[in-house]
Amino acid sequence: MDAAPVVLITGSDLAAEAVAMLHGYQLVFAGKQPTEAQLIALCQQYNPVAILVRYGKIPAAVMDAAPALRVISKHGSGIDVIDQQAAAARNILVCSAPGANAAAVAEHTWALILACTKSVIALDARMQAGFWDKSTHKSVELEGRTLGLIGLGAIGSRVARAGNAFGMRVLAYDPYARELPPACEAVADMESLLAQADVVSLHCPLTASNHEMINSETLAKFKPGAILVNTARGGLINETALVEALTSGALHAAALDSFSVEPLAAPHRWQGIPNVILSPHIGGVSDASYIRMGTVAAQNILQVLQEHPLEAGVSP
Structure with missing residues (x-):
């Protein structure tokens, strides 16, 4: 049986409601304040189809370490921590949760x-x-x-x-x-x-x-x-x-x-x-916005992966 595709979370936690939404995926938590080197290593190890960004930056080098990557979803509204030009060049969609917080x-x-x-x-x-x-x-x-x-x-x-x-x-x-x-x-x-x-x-x-x-x-x-x-x-x-x-x-x-x-x-x-x-x-980050940001970020991932599935021959 093939392993479930991976969603890499650049943090150590995610609202339980969001975790439940992503039940069909293997969730890998990068820990508090992950460095670029740590994210690259995790991408090389797990080849995630999605990255849910809580902390840290996502430059081109992180994207290149994950050939299966289809979507980068921000846990919040500010996407300046993501190299959007690099993502567009690699056909990786960037999403955010505007208004959630x-x-x-x-x-x-x-x-x-x-x-x-x-x-x-x-x-x-x-x-x-x-x-x-x-x-x-x-x-x-x-x-x-x-x-x-x-x-x-x-x-x-x-x-x-x-x-x-x-x-x-x-x-x-x-x-x-x-x-x-x-x-x-x-x-x-x-x-x-x-x-x-x-x-x-x-x-x-x-x-x-x-x-x-x-x-x-x-x-x-x-x-x-x-x-x-x-x-x-x-x-x-x-x-x-x-x-x-x-x-x-x-x-x-x-x-x-x-x-x-x-x-x-x-x-x-x-x-x-x-x-x-x-x-x-x-x-x-409040008790309510933590849930809203997590669930919107998760929903963005689910929607993109439904609309843009992996090509044949590319395995996560």
Whole structure:
């Protein structure tokens, strides 16, 4: 009896609902934060028909190690970790799960905005150290302030609606947006948004054209004392320039859930900067989104393999 075709999962776990959907396949887990060399070795060993991407990158070398590979399915919406040009050249379809984690990322965005404006972490640390800062501390009030969104897809639109609920003016820059949420104003260019926004939040995919679009030049156009939040992709920000803006006081604070190199090494550049809040790229992972991302990624694999079966003579 022939062995079941293999689906390689670049992680150590997958929602039980997604595992059940892939019952006809052998699932091989690559473990936490697999390296390119490890993925190549697993592809050479198992020759998977599909790769379900949780962590790490999928370059051409990984694809070449799996001749039977038909589909690469992202556990989430960001496919910049996959060499899409290489996949297209090899007739490998690339899929994602757009919107599956939109609620989770939008909620995490607001957790970070509120942590910055209300000094949640700093005040907790002072309380734990025995201080009572009631007579000296003043938080930033959001009502009447301006929220600037760069990117207005499923996540950005949710963040916009919450901004309205807080009584904020909401501006958005997204040349690809087809429609705006209620009470959201479009701006013609990013510079106009940066000059007006008290809080700037990034919600766009990472592309070659917007790599490090937040840099020393654009940071100089921010409103003095603004807050920057990034729950999108680390490559959107020049981290050296952001460190300078934070340490100089040009920005009030920043909150980052994504970084140019992940995971962060220790020590890293953000240690010792009191006005930055960090989380380990978990904005899109909640109890509910974990299931949605897994099941959509699995369904994408099943659909592609049904529509594009292996050619005769090619065995997984």
